[in-house]
Amino acid sequence: MTEIIDQHQEGKRDVTFRVFRFNPQVDSKPYFDDYTISAERGITVLRSLNYIKEHVDATLSFRAFCQAGICGSCGMRVNGISKLACTSQVWDELDKCREPGIIRVEPLRSLPMIKDLIVDMDPLVDKMTRYSNWIDSTMPLADMGKKEFLISEEEFQQYDKATDCILCASCVSECSILRANKEYVSPAVLLKSYRMNVDSRDGIHDLRLAELVKDHGVWDCTHCYRCQESCVKSIPIMEAIHAIREDALESRGPRDTSGAKHAEAFMEDIEKKGKLVEATLPIRTNGVVWTLRNLLPMAMKMIVKRRTPPPPPLVKSAKGIKIFRAMFREMTEHVKQDHLKSHKK
Amino acid sequence: MKPFDIVIVGGGGAGLYAAMEAMKTNPALNIAVLSKVYPNRSHTSAAQGGANAALANKAKDDSVEMHIFDTIKGSDYLADQDAVDVLCSEAPKIIRELENIGTPWSRMEDNTIAQRPFGGAGRPRCCYCADKTGHTILQTLYEQCLRKGVLFFNEYFALNLSVHGSRSRGLIAMNMKTGKVEAFPAKTVIFATGGYAKMYWNRSSNAAGNTGDGQAIAYRAGIPMKDMEFVQFHPTGLRKSGLLVTEGARGEGGYLINKDGERFMARYAKEKMELGPRDLVSRSIETEILEGRGFDSPAGKYIHLDLRHLGADLIKSRLPQIREMSLNFEGVDPIEEPIPIRPTAHYSMGGIDTDNFGRTVMDGVYAAGECACVSVHGANRLGGNSLLDILVFGRIAGHTAAEEAGKFEPGSISEEELRESVEEIRTRMQPSGHYERYGALREELGQTLALNVGIFRESSLLHKGIQDIAELKERFKKVRVFDSSDVFNTNLQQVLELKNMLDLAETVAVGALAREESRGSHTRIDFPVRDDEKWHKHTLATLVDGKAIPGEKPVTMGRYELQERTY
Amino acid sequence: MKRYAYYMSCINESMTKEVDRSIDFWQKDLGLEFVKLHEGTCCGGSNLDYVSPKHFALVNARNIALAEKMGLDLVVSCNTCLMTIRTAKKKLDETPALKKEVNDILKKEGLEYRGTSEVRHLLWVLVDDVGLDTIKAKVTVPLKNYRIAPFYGCHILRPSTVLGRDNPLAPSSLDQLIEALGGQTIPFEHKNRCCGFHTLLVAEEESLNVAAEALEEAINSKADFIVTPCPLCHTVLDGYQSKALKQAHIDSSIPVFHISEMVGLALGYTAKQLGIKRHIVC
Structure with a gap:
């Protein structure tokens, strides 16, 4: 509290914005410009950039529209983290600077650069199209606009939070896999796909899911949680990704894709031994040929270092595995009962 | 470029609905949507409250007729009554249609679309999706346009209409990505570019881009503007940005305080105090400031919205968004300090003069949404009618243009x-x-x-x-x-x-x-x-030789006679 | 002596045996006693919770209940096991019906999940329970002259609603440990990034790209080695290092240590004792 009062009395601070610059017409490569302005308490990063554009350097280019955290235009990286410039307080950012007093401002990652802080959003729109990120209504054409679907609170709750997404692309920029491969579906599109797939008004669930389980789809997520952590609307994106996988296993079976097989292997091993049988995991996920081709050279090195996981017979079961197994199977019965109940509904 | 049948300028609620409806009306048409932002960024997303429709899900005795009356009365009898008829009669259908294609409306206990009370409405008829109604409607429409393969030209800035005699031949716009000025020859053009309240700049709650581009282009092409003087002010905008602090803050019991520490609303509305109607509270705040009882700061004069007496718990649980906005945009925590506010320009009732079908005086040019003035809002718009307006008249304009495109010869732009x-x-x-x-x-x-x-x-x-x-x-x-x-x-x-x-x-x-x-x-x-x-x-304003020439147009009356507007 | 139940991660019993081995050397030196949970089972990795949420809850309620039976907190030395078990704990604590269903089954083994034991990472125990001052005092071979890149990995930080110990955007616990051991931390942009482990078998090329990025930064920053609190990160950064760097056309290499090994070195144990020779890159 005293700190707040001190800041209030202090009123203003000199802040340097180190801003990423790139104009494809003249620059062969990007560089940084430093702008030092006097920033009062309560000012946002976006307002600071507006000030710089109006008073210091009119060529500085960035997108901004609603300036109130709902349109998603001003996604950029501030001190290395993707967020909205319009809802980021300069004085908060000052506490996060690597170099004291210098706030770094850079464009979002993993989308093509256009100019300065502006990146191309078309790849994201293309993916929304590829993964049918819309409701294909089951309402007969003749009844459109005349009847309502009845939607339970329970169903509404499933997608309520997901519909908060403003497509600011912060998660896209932070995604680990997208950085490694631009073809990857991307977190925002997975979130939207999930939102459509749990909506009972929609009629193309199976089609959408079939697309999602293909290469560069839902199984490529590496569970790094960066999307969720950077979401400006605090949407639990990983829960949506997990829900798509759960749905894929249930709707398409555990032998559907390498991702599904991999996930299912954990279930098998835990039931059998209480421990993961790592040695055969690659084979069970991708088959013998893939394993020999991809992992043999490395396996040789590991054998030399005695780092290879033990073959299945040598994997010691957890102590007391028998009673554990009985309990595990009892839970399997519970799950079966749950399914029967939900199908009856 | 091959001439388009329809070029829609603007990708908000009105523009997207127009596109969808035009494709439905005639799938063979060649339609393009130009937008200066990605459509999902449009200002429709900022509308929190909801859209009115007499579904009678909540109040069983609600009716389209009551909605019509509330709207006409709210307009201070300046709305055209036949236009209001269209707005309110189409409302249930449009809300259900949006529901059918995916808008996640909040629900009642019986699983039908939820409705809540709103200012100036005799029955609870405002359909909503939590506090993100506009956002979810915009998302739904954008999704459906992607589904139908609408051709988008995103981040194109519209410059001029190409006018030949009494009709338009299309649009000229700049591709922001390349800077190239491109021709969009078209049989019909629909303007759906939103409002102009941002001209009040830091004294406006609008997006930076709500600069009335469509109106200005139409105006320069000789199309009259209607009722431009009517601009709605919201009482509580943040001092620095003009951004809106929603009515909830006062609804929960917030005080308005001047620099002498007075709850000054006692002077203006002894009974209702801070909860008086929007226009009255706005005028009261403005009076305090004009008479020297406001606070002063480099960002301008203001008064305090004080929530501290409500306590940290209530503020955190019931007003989290207001706290977040106050922290984000003023750096003020309402638990510790009062929020600096002043009235903010919020909505423009005036716009491009159109008939009930979205037609302007110029052949082949249409307008819909906040950029148009049909007029359904007259001198004052009711809460929950702006989203409805863009949907109903966006759809109608799309339909009309699709039907009429065939009447016009394809134009070319030299x-x-x-x-x-x-x-x-x-x-x-x-x-x-x-x-x-x-x-x-x-x-x-x-x-x-x-x-x-x-x-x-x-x-x-x-x-x-x-x-x-x-x-x-x-x-x-x-x-x-x-x-x-x-x-x-x-x-x-x-x-x-x-x-x-x-x-x-x-x-x-x-x-x-x-x-x-x-x-x-x-x-x-x-x-x-x-x-x-x-x-x-x-009132009309037409550009003649570089000057705004005033004109006028009668109000279409109907079942309702002029009355004094009291609540 | 501070006592803890010690969760035996699958990987530490197979590919990264050096983790548990090195802890055994120094635990007493720091006044710690880890009681190994031989009855513990695989936590389900990051997969079981969506394959079967109920089995996931059962398995991890049991893992925690084993520690609760001894009245001890549960210490984990793998990031993903930590995140997984803590996620299950959160769900159990927030969902009374689930807790009851699970406990009805656990009764068979005479176990009950009550929610009384904390689930914590080895790194947190070192920094928060042993304390940096105590650690400093015990160091016999300070890691001075070493430039060390701290690689936290994901699941000790994110989701922050489940982990919560470090600021996920600017974590500091590992940096503090390194400095207490006399080492010099370098600014490391990838410190809170992903190693790519969890897609190694599903999207190998992407995984290795992810790993290569982190390795490249450490190499370019002239770090002497990378240190990580997670055996899964270690497996990628060390075991797959040559493949990842080859794919990224980088001709170099960098050793990667577990925190348990780094502590062991500073307390005077040899690389051989600690099992560092078992690393692929060393």
């Missing part, structure tokens, strides 16, 4: 015309000697409008406002564009937006000076009462 559009920009970029900064002009425009064409209007103030605007227009000729890049030249775009705002600002001020009465959002100190005999009519 190289000469394109060159002119480019030339105008080029000269802007080659200033010599003394130059002006667009940022300063923009701020001055907002200031003079807020001061002279704001909540309280009066002959001498309005004359001053008109003079200021004329001077700003002169100075605008010397504005310099520093960015010489073709790629995403936001400097140039903002200068062109300022030009649009300046052109329209004149029509707002001229209309306000002409209208010698007080009606709805328009308050004249020198003419404090509604004067139905002289002023029960629409």
Whole structure:
């Protein structure tokens, strides 16, 4: 509290914005410009950039529209983290600077650069199209606009939070896999796909899911949680990704894709031994040929270092595995009962 | 480029609905949507409250007729009654249609679409999705447009209509990504570019881009603007940004306090205090500030919205969004300190004069949404009717254009015309000697409008406002564009937006000076009462030889006779 | 002596045996006693919770209940096991019906999940329980002259609603440990990024790209080695290092240590004792 009062009395601070610059017409490569302005308490990063554009350097280019955290235009990286410039307080950012007093401002990652802080959003729109990120209504054409679907609170709750997404692309920029491969579906599109797939008004669930389980789809997520952590609307994106996988296993079976097989292997091993049988995991996920081709050279090195996981017979079961197994199977019965109940509904 | 059947300018609720409906009406048509932002960024997303429709899910005795009456009364009897008929009769259908295609409406206990009470409505008929109604509607429409393969030209900035005689041949626009000025020859053009309240700049709750581009283009093409003087102010905007602090803050018991520490609403509305109607609270705050009882700061004068007595728990649980906004945009935690606020320009009732089908006076040119004035809001818009307006009339404009496109010969736009559009920009970029900064002009425009064409209007103030605007227009000729890049030249775009705002600002001020009465959002100190005999009519502003020429148009009456508007 | 139940991660019993081995050397030196949970089972990795949420809850309620039976907190030395078990704990604590269903089954083994034991990472125990001052005092071979890149990995930081110990955007616990051991931390942009482990078998090329980025930064920053609190990160950064760097056309290499090994070195144990020779890159 005293700190707040001190800041209030202090009123203003000199802040340097180190801003990423790139104009494809003249620059062969990007560089940084430093702008030092006097920033009062309560000012946002976006307002600071507006000030710089109006008073210091009119060529500085960035997108901004609603300036109130709902349109998603001003996604950029501030001190290395993707967020909205319009809802980021300069004085908060000052506490996060690597170099004291210098706030770094850079464009979002993993989308093509256009100019300065502006990146191309078309790849994201293309993916929304590829993964049918819309409701294909089951309402007969003749009844459109005349009847309502009845939607339970329970169903509404499933997608309520997901519909908060403003497509600011912060998660896209932070995604680990997208950085490694631009073809990857991307977190925002997975979130939207999930939102459509749990909506009972929609009629193309199976089609959408079939697309999602293909290469560069839902199984490529590496569970790094960066999307969720950077979401400006605090949407639990990983829960949506997990829900798509759960749905894929249930709707398409555990032998559907390498991702599904991999996930299912954990279930098998835990039931059998209480421990993961790592040695055969690659084979069970991708088959013998893939394993020999991809992992043999490395396996040789590991054998030399005695780092290879033990073959299945040598994997010691957890102590007391028998009673554990009985309990595990009892839970399997519970799950079966749950399914029967939900199908009856 | 192959001529389009329909070019829609604007990708918000009205534009997207128009696109969807036009494709449905005639799938063979060649349709394009141009938007200066990605459509999902449009300002429709900022509408929190909801959309009115007499579904009678909540109040079983609600009816379209009651909705019609509430809207007409709310408009202070300036709305055209046949247009209001269309708005309210179409409402249930449009809300259900959106429901059918995925809008996640909040639900009642019986799983039907939920409805809540809203200001000025006799029954709870506002359909909503939590506090993100506009956002979810916009998402739904964008999703459906992607589904139907609507052809989007995103981040294109519209420059001019190509006009030949009494009709348009299409649109000229700049591709922001390349800076190239491109021709969009088209049989029909629909403007759906949103409102113009951002001309009040830091005294507006609108997005930075709500600069009335469509209206300005139409205006320069000779199409009349209607009822431009009617601008709605919301009582509680944040001091620095003009962003909206929703009514919930006062609903939960927040106090309005002046610099003497008084709860001054006692002077204006003893009973209702802070919960008086929007226009009254706005006028009260403005009076406090004008009479010297406001606080002063470099960001302007303001008063306090004090929530501290509500306690940290209530603020955190019931008003989390308001706390977040206050922290994000003022750096003030309402648990510890009062929020600095002042009234903010929120919505523009006026716009491009259209009929009930979205047609303008120019063949092949249509308009819908906040950029149009049908008029369904008259002198004052009811909460929950703006989203409804963009949906209903966006759809109608799309349908009408699709039906009528065949009537018009395909136009073509000459190289000469394109060159002119480019030339105008080029000269802007080659200033010599003394130059002006667009940022300063923009701020001055907002200031003079807020001061002279704001909540309280009066002959001498309005004359001053008109003079200021004329001077700003002169100075605008010397504005310099520093960015010489073709790629995403936001400097140039903002200068062109300022030009649009300046052109329209004149029509707002001229209309306000002409209208010698007080009606709805328009308050004249020198003419404090509604004067139905002289002023029960629409005002028009048409550009002739560079000047706004006033005109007028009768109000279409219907079942409801003129009455005093009291609540 | 501070006592803890110690969760035996699958990987530490197969590919990264050096983790548990090195802890055994120094635990007493720091006044710690880890009681190994031989009855513990695989936590389900990051997969079981969506394959079967109920089995996931059962398995991890049991893992925690084993520690609760001894009245001890549960210490984990793998990031993903930590995140997984803590996620299950959160769900159990927030969902009374689930807790009851699980406990009805656990009764068979005489176990009950009550929610009384904390689930914590080895790194947190070192920094928060042993304390940096105590650690400093015990160091016999300070890691001075070493430039060390701290690689936290994901699941000790994110989701922050489940982990919560470090600021996920600017974590500091590992940096503090390194400095207490006398080492010099380098600014490391990838410190809170992903190693790519969890897609190694599903999207190998992407995984290795992810790993290569982190390795490249460490190499370019002239770090002497990378240190990580997670055996899964270690497996990628060390075991797959040559493949990842080859794919990224980088001709170099960098050793990667577990925190348990780094502590062991600073307390005077040899690389051989600690099992560092078992690394692929060393």
